[in-house]
Every structure is written in C-alpha cells, then in structure tokens.
Amino acid sequence: MRVGSSVRWLVGASLVAALGCGSSMTGYGSGSAAPPPAACTAATATATSSIEIAGMEFIPACAKVAAGTTVTFTNNDTIGHTVTSDAGQPETFDSGLLAQGAKFTHTFGSAETEAMHCTVHPTMHVTVIAQ
Numbered sequence: 554m555r556v557g558s559s560v561r562w563l564v565g566a567s568l569v570a571a572l573g574c575g576s577s578m579t580g581y582g583s584g585s586a587a588p589p590p591a592a593c594t595a596a597t598a599t600a601t602s603s604i605e606i607a608g609m610e611f612i613p614a615c616a617k618v619a620a621g622t623t624v625t626f627t628n629n630d631t632i633g634h635t636v637t638s639d640a641g642q643p644e645t646f647d648s649g650l651l652a653q654g655a656k657f658t659h660t661f662g663s664a665e666t667e668a669m670h671c672t673v674h675p676t677m678h679v680t681v682i683a684q
Contacts, residue, residue, distance in 0.1 A: 593666075593680035603627065604679060606634050606651070606671075611679035620683045623660040628653055634677065639668040647672070 593615035602622050605612045607629040618624060626636045628651040636648040636657050648657035650673070661667060661683035671677040 593668075593682065595682050595684060598680075598682050604681075606630050606636075606677075609674060610677055611669075611671075614679050615682075616679070617682040617684060618661055620664050621660065621662060622683065623658050624681060626651070626657045626659070628655050632673075634671045634673055636669055636679070637672050639670060 595617055598615045598617035599613040600618070601613060601616050601624075602618055603625045604616060605627055609630065611626075616624070626648065628634050631653055633650045633652055635650055636646075636659070638646050646659055648659075651657055661681055664684055666680060666682045668678065668680045670679075
C-alpha cells in the first residue's frame with residue numbers, strides 16, 4: 554500500500570510540475586488582471602508602432618505613438634496570448650487567442666492612454682500612450 558500511494562503522489566507531483574505556472578492555461582478565463590507593475594508615462598514610454606510578445610511579456614511594456622497610429626502586436630512567444638483592453642478604458646477590444654507568430658493590429662485614434670493585458674496570463678501588461 555505504501556509503495557502504491559508513493560507512486561500516485563509522484564505521478565501527481567510530476568503532473569503539477571509539468572502543468573504548473575508556465576502552462577498556457579494558467580489564469581485562463583479568470584477575467585481579472587493584476588495591476589500594472591509600473592507607471593507608464595509619456596516621458597518613460599518607448600516610441601514604436603510595433604509591440605512584441607515574448608518571454609511572457611510585452612516588449613516594450615510602455616509605448617507611445619502619435620494619435621491615429623496603427624500598432625502591430627506580434628506573438629513571438631511559444632504559447633498563446635491575447636491583447637485585451639483593461640476594463641473602463643475609452644475603447645474595448647480583444648485580439649482573441651494569438652498563436653505563435655500571429656499578429657493583431659489596433660489603431661489608437663485619439664489622444665488616449667490605453668492599458669491592456671493578456672487574459673491567459675493576467676500578470677502580463679502593456680500600456681500605449683497616443684499623443
């Protein structure tokens with residue numbers, strides 16, 4: 554009996570380790586995004602019209618564009634991610650699940666600050682400041 558329960562424990566522990574925090578399903582469907590880790594201001598933002606998703610983060614995480622600019626988000630990570638506007642923002646949009654290599658574009662039409670996150674991994678955040 555003791556050997557059987559040890560084997561079951563090892564198998565269960567192995568599954569948890571294999572599916573743990575790095576799993577593409579972590580946080581899926583939770584609908585709650587953690588607060589952004591740092592303030593994004595026009596002074597600290599990177600001027601760009603493309604944002605990469607890689608290594609479980611948006612790069613850059615703080616971007617600025619001219620109003621009317623279309624920004625391209627490219628998933629260069631090995632797992633799926635979304636680009637989803639945070640609740641209460643001027644616009645609401647969601648890219649849907651982006652597979653590896655997939656792109657999503659969004660036009661920031663007016664002067665605004667738009668905070669976004671990945672719904673699959675709600676600790677991933679990006680902010681775009683359109684001026």
